[in-house]
Amino acid sequence: MTVPREQRRVFGEVAHAYEGVRPGYPAEILGLITAYVGRAVRTVVESGAGTGKGTALLRGLGVPLTCVEPDPAMAALLARRFDGDDLVSVVVSRFEDWIPPSDGVDLLASAQAWHWVDHTRRTHLAAEALAPGGVLAVFGHDYGFVDADLRAQLNLVYLEYAPEIADQPGRPVHSRHPGAFRPEELRGSPWFTDAEERRVMTVVRYDTARYLTLLSTFSPHRMLPEQQRSRLHRALADRVDAHGGVLEQKLTTWLWLARRT
Numbered sequence: 001m002t003v004p005r006e007q008r009r010v011f012g013e014v015a016h017a018y019e020g021v022r023p024g025y026p027a028e029i030l031g032l033i034t035a036y037v038g039r040a041v042r043t044v045v046e047s048g049a050g051t052g053k054g055t056a057l058l059r060g061l062g063v064p065l066t067c068v069e070p071d072p073a074m075a076a077l078l079a080r081r082f083d084g085d086d087l088v089s090v091v092v093s094r095f096e097d098w099i100p101p102s103d104g105v106d107l108l109a110s111a112q113a114w115h116w117v118d119h120t121r122r123t124h125l126a127a128e129a130l131a132p133g134g135v136l137a138v139f140g141h142d143y144g145f146v147d148a149d150l151r152a153q154l155n156l157v158y159l160e161y162a163p164e165i166a167d168q169p170g171r172p173v174h175s176r177h178p179g180a181f182r183p184e185e186l187r188g189s190p191w192f193t194d195a196e197e198r199r200v201m202t203v204v205r206y207d208t209a210r211y212l213t214l215l216s217t218f219s220p221h222r223m224l225p226e227q228q229r230s231r232l233h234r235a236l237a238d239r240v241d242a243h244g245g246v247l248e249q250k251l252t253t254w255l256w257l258a259r260r261t
């Protein structure tokens with residue numbers, strides 16, 4: 001019997017590509033986190049560290065950082081990246097199965113990965129992991145387009161080749177996910193207070209080949225049957241080529257912060 005592929009497990013299939021093309025996080029995000037925390041941070045845990053793009057940012061705190069990452073291929077790249085760094089330790093585990101220290105950590109962060117943690121339990125798990133007054137920092141990118149016309153053209157391609165992952169009004173492509181983070185999780189939680197959102201905008205340029213590689217790291221694309229994915233990617237590549245072979249992605253990096261009561 002074939003075991004169905006789980007969407008949360010597909011990143012390891014393209015771990016090297018992921019490391020090569022996914023954008024990291026602007027330094028401002030770390031500044032916003034430290035300003036919100038407002039006191040010294042002694043311990044940090046990162047959920048869903050992947051190949052270490054969020055870790056590289058959090059490492060700037062200069063304190064012990066535990067990276068929890070369930071995928072062995074992603075964790076292997078992460079471990080290699082921070083090999084010899086005494087402050088970074090890698091635990092191959094789902095966040096749901098990780099056992100926090102009994103006195104809790106000062107900061108729990110998750111970059112583009114909180115939506116993979118069981119959404120029915122994650123706020124409580126976060127509260128259990130944090131020391132009183134500790135901070136939860138959940139962040140990630142929304143991938144927008146500098147050129148609205150190109151965005152519309154690409155969406156027509158999605159509608160033709162993969163309507164199941166085409167854009168919907170008011171919701172950026174790639175951001176749809178049943179476990180997507182919702183602010184009410186923190187605002188309505190008895191375990192958290194002072195929930196606040198911050199945003200940082202940047203622009204990242206991709207040529208056609210790198211853009212296709214980027215798309216091949218998005219889980220909704222990975223879940224398409226291979227033939228359908230190739231047809232979709234060929235048609236998207238044609239559009240980007242017709243646009244001059246370069247696409248500017250407008251990244252909105254959102255950050256949600258809340259304090260453990």
Ligand SMILES: C[S@@+](CC[C@H](N)C(=O)[O-])C[C@H]1O[C@@H](n2cnc3c(N)ncnc32)[C@H](O)[C@@H]1O
Pocket residue numbers: 008009011022047048049050051052053054068069070071074093094095096110111112113116117118
């Ligand atoms: C989109 S990647 C983000 C990786 C990295 N944080 C970054 O910003 O590039 C999502 C990561 O979450 C991990 N993940 C999936 N399920 C998880 C879970 N239950 N607990 C913790 N991490 C999980 C995946 O293996 C993957 O590495």
